Amino acid sequence: MLEARLYLLQRASAMLLAPLVLLHLGLILYAIEGGLSAGEILGRTKGSLFWAGFYGLFVLAAALHAPIGLRNILREWTHWRGRSLDLATGGFALLLLALGLRAVWAVTA
Amino acid sequence: MQDTAETEEMLEVEIWRGAEDGALRTYRVPRRESQTVLDVVTWVQRNAEPALAYRFACRVGMCGSCAMQVNGKPRWTCRTHVAKVAEGGKLRIEPLANLPKIKDLATDMAPFFEKWAEARGRHEPTRTRHEPMAPVSPENPARAAANAGIECINCAVCYAACDVVGWDGSYLGPAALNRAWTLANDERDADRCGVLRAVSQSGGCHTCHSHGSCVEHCPVGINPTAGIAGLKRMTLAALMRGEL
Ligand code: HEM
Ligand code: SF4
Ligand code: SF4
Ligand code: FES
Numbered sequence: 001m002l003e004a005r006l007y008l009l010q011r012a013s014a015m016l017l018a019p020l021v022l023l024h025l026g027l028i029l030y031a032i033e034g035g036l037s038a039g040e041i042l043g044r045t046k047g048s049l050f051w052a053g054f055y056g057l058f059v060l061a062a063a064l065h066a067p068i069g070l071r072n073i074l075r076e077w078t079h080w081r082g083r084s085l086d087l088a089t090g091g092f093a094l095l096l097l098a099l100g101l102r103a104v105w106a107v108t109a
Numbered sequence: 110m111q112d113t114a115e116t117e118e119m120l121e122v123e124i125w126r127g128a129e130d131g132a133l134r135t136y137r138v139p140r141r142e143s144q145t146v147l148d149v150v151t152w153v154q155r156n157a158e159p160a161l162a163y164r165f166a167c168r169v170g171m172c173g174s175c176a177m178q179v180n181g182k183p184r185w186t187c188r189t190h191v192a193k194v195a196e197g198g199k200l201r202i203e204p205l206a207n208l209p210k211i212k213d214l215a216t217d218m219a220p221f222f223e224k225w226a227e228a229r230g231r232h233e234p235t236r237t238r239h240e241p242m243a244p245v246s247p248e249n250p251a252r253a254a255a256n257a258g259i260e261c262i263n264c265a266v267c268y269a270a271c272d273v274v275g276w277d278g279s280y281l282g283p284a285a286l287n288r289a290w291t292l293a294n295d296e297r298d299a300d301r302c303g304v305l306r307a308v309s310q311s312g313g314c315h316t317c318h319s320h321g322s323c324v325e326h327c328p329v330g331i332n333p334t335a336g337i338a339g340l341k342r343m344t345l346a347a348l349m350r351g352e353l
Contacts, residue, residue: 001306001353004344007315072316076276081311 006068013065020058045107052108059100067093120195122149124161125203128210133201134158146179146186146194150202150214163214170328173264177214178203183269185262185328206269207282221265221284228285229307232292233299243297255294258287258336260329267323267333279312283323283333286314290336293343305340305347314340 031041045051071089074080118140123133136153147165154161165175170188177186179194180201191200208216236243245252267283268274274282281289286308293304308314314337323333347353 001309001348003311003313003315004309004348004353007341008345008348076273081279 006071009064010068013061013068016057016061017065020054020061023054024058042107046109048108052104055104055108056101059097059104063093063097063100066096119198120149120191121199122153123199123201124150124153124158124214125210126158126161126213128212131210131213133203140191140198144191146177146184146189146191146200146202147175149191149200150177150186161214162212171262173262176205176264176266176269178206178269183266183326185264185266188328205265207271207274208265208269218265221268221282222263224281224285225288227307227310228281228289228313229300229304230285230288230292232295232297233303235297235299245296249296251294251296254336254339255291258291258331258333261287261331262329264328267327267331270322270326272320272322273316273318277312277316280316281308281312281314283317283327283337286317286340287331287333287336289314290333290340293340302347302352305344306353308340309344309348309353314344317341 067089070092071085074085074089120138120140122136122138124136125131126134136157138149138152138157141148147168150161150163151165154163163175163177165187166172168175168187170185173185175186176183178184178201179186179189180196180199182194183205184194186202194200202214204210204214204216208218208221211217247253247256261284263284265284267287271280271283273280289304289308292298293301293308295301298304317334317337319334319338321334324331324335327333344353
C-alpha cells in the first residue's frame, strides 16, 4: 500500500517535473540572453500569482519526487530499511519543501 | 588410443568448489560434438571429481533444476551448447547468483521459492473439485496475458540475472512476480485482490526498475518485465478504487 502510493507519487511528480523543468530552463535562457538584471527579474516576479504558483508547484513536485527516489537508492545501496529510513527521507522531503517555498516566497512575495 | 587422446581438443573448465568461502578449480575436459555445459559438468563428476555436487533431472529443458552461471551469465546448462558459450576454449561454471551456495554448483533454492509464496503464488480456487470446470475463453485478453507467463519452469535464471535481487534481499524477483501476474489475470482465482496486496508490500512489484535483464536471460522466452509493469498498473488501479 505505502509502496504503491509512493510509486504513484513519484511517477505523478515526474510527469509534472518534465514540463516544469523545460519551462524553467527556457526561462533561464530567456533571462540571460535577454540580459535582464536581477532587479528587472524581481520586478516581474514580485507579486505575481502566476510565478508563485509555477515555482510553488515545482518545489512541491521536487520535494515529493527526489526523497522517494533517494529512499529507493538507499534501500538498494545500503542496509538501511524500515521506519528510520522512512522518517529520514520524509524529513528530507520537508526540508526541501521548506527551503524551496522560502525561495519562492523571497522572489514573489 | 593414446595418440588420439593427445591430439584431442580439450576445454579448460573452471568450476566452483565448496560453499560461500570456496574457490574455482580448473579441469581439462575433452571437447565433444553437440556438447552441452551439463555434459561438461557430468564428465568432470564422472572422471575427475566424484564428489562434485550439482543438480539436474530432465536434461531436456523441462524441469528447471540445472541452472548455473556460465562465464558469468545464468543459463539452463542442459540446453546450453558449449559451442555457443565457450570463449577461447574456456568455461567458468559457478553456482547460480543471488542464492546461498550450499556446495559446489548446488545453491539453496529456498529463498527463491519462499518468495513465490510471499507473492501469493498459490491459486485460490472459486470452485471445488466436485463442480464442473469453469469455462475460460482463450480469446479473453486477461487469459492471453496469463498464458504468456504460465510456461515458467522455475529455473531461477531470471532471479540470478536481476541486479535488484542482488541489491535488495527483500525483493520478490521476476519469477515470483510473473507467477503473481498470471494469477492476477486468472478469472478462476477467488482472491485476485489478495495477489495485488501481496505484491504491493515492501520488496514487491514497485521495486522493479524495468531494465529487462530477466527477459534477456529467461530460457523459455517469458517476459517478467512486462508482467511486472502490468502488476504496477493493476495495483495503481486497485489503489484508486480503494481496494489495496
Ligand atoms: C524532468 C523531470 C524528471 C523526470 C521525468 C523524472 C523521472 C523519474 C522516474 C520515472 C524515476 C523512476 C526510475 C525508476 O524507478 O527506475 C525517477 C527516479 C528518481 N528521480 Fe527523477 N525525474 C525528473 C526530475 C528529477 C529531479 C529534478 C530530481 C532531483 C531533485 C530527481 C531525482 C530522482 C531520484 C533520486 C530518483 C531515484 C532513482 C531511481 O529510482 O533509480 N528526478 N525519476
Ligand atoms: S526488469 Fe525488474 S525483475 Fe527484471 S531484471 Fe530488471 S529489476 Fe529485475
Ligand atoms: S521466468 Fe523464465 S528464467 Fe524465470 S524462473 Fe521462469 S523460466 Fe526461469
Ligand atoms: S536438467 Fe531439466 S531443465 Fe536442465
